[in-house]
Amino acid sequence: DVKVTQSSRYLVKRTGEKVFLECVQDMDHENMFWYRQDPGLGLRLIYFSYDVKMKEKGDIPEGYSVSREKKERFSLILESASTNQTSMYLCASSLLTTGTGSTDTQYFGPGTRLTVL
Amino acid sequence: QQPVQSPQAVILREGEDAVINCSSSKALYSVHWYRQKHGEAPVFLMILLKGGEQKGHEKISASFNEKKQQSSLYLTASQLSYSGTYFCGTEERAGGTSYGKLTFGQGTILTVHP
Numbered sequence A: 001d002v003k004v005t006q007s008s009r010y011l012v013k014r015t016g017e018k019v020f021l022e023c024v025q026d027m028d029h030e031n032m033f034w035y036r037q038d039p040g041l042g043l044r045l046i047y048f049s050y051d052v053k054m055k056e057k058g059d060i061p062e063g064y065s066v067s068r069e070k071k072e073r074f075s076l077i078l079e080s081a082s083t084n085q086t087s088m089y090l091c092a093s094s095l096l097t098t099g100t101g102s103t104d105t106q107y108f109g110p111g112t113r114l115t116v117l
Numbered sequence B: 001q002q003p004v005q006s007p008q009a010v011i012l013r014e015g016e017d018a019v020i021n022c023s024s025s026k027a028l029y030s031v032h033w034y035r036q037k038h039g040e041a042p043v044f045l046m047i048l049l050k051g052g053e054q055k056g057h058e059k060i061s062a063s064f065n066e067k068k069q070q071s072s073l074y075l076t077a078s079q080l081s082y083s084g085t086y087f088c089g090t091e092e093r094a095g096g097t098s099y100g101k102l103t104f105g106q107g108t109i110l111t112v113h114p
Helices: none
Strands: A004-006 A010-013 A019-025 A031-038 A042-049 A065-070 A073-078 A087-094 A112-116 B004-006 B009-013 B018-023 B030-036 B043-049 B060-065 B070-075 B084-091 B108-113
Touching: A004 A087, A010 A019, A019 A031, A019 A087, A019 A112, A031 A073, A042 A065, A042 A073, A042 B084, A073 A087, B004 B084, B009 B018, B018 B084, B018 B108, B030 B060, B030 B070, B043 B060, B043 B070, B070 B084
Parallel strands: A010 A112, B009 B108
Antiparallel strands: A004 A019, A019 A073, A031 A042, A031 A087, A065 A073, A087 A112, B004 B018, B018 B070, B030 B043, B030 B084, B060 B070, B084 B108
């Protein structure tokens, strides 16, 4: 089975701190994604990556950056945490499909609930 | 822009049916459906492709109307285990690969009571 793990289930940080959220997948997937989940807003894409050292902005990248130095690991960085970044953060991964085939299923990690005080 | 799901919430008794809709303003290549139980990660249910191909779950079915850019998820003879939040994720392929990028709706909360 595909396994996506996230470094923490719960995290409490102070405003202005630099925050690192780590995600690791064990299925050699090319694609990795970071979402934030807020009530009534669903899952919103922050950043994604389709290869090592490659990154693309999602729909809400402001205030975040990412790093992908190894294929299995994708990190989300909050350079200076703010209270409006209090949220549930979900990481996901999928295979890179080409041609006319369907996009592969995304496999999600358990999430990190981040509280910024 | 996120696809719009309706209804936002639905309450059922065991054995009843439900339909959840997902509507986009963009031309879609595929629609993916996920279910998330409280405190857990979203789990894949079904993919619907442009052209009608469908893959999915044995007791849950779905449709994809390419002309209207709408998808519907049909849950029949609901069970307690169907409770959770359902998300649709839409894929666009404007000129090649999408790199697996999905845009998710805001979710539909389904509650099944005994």
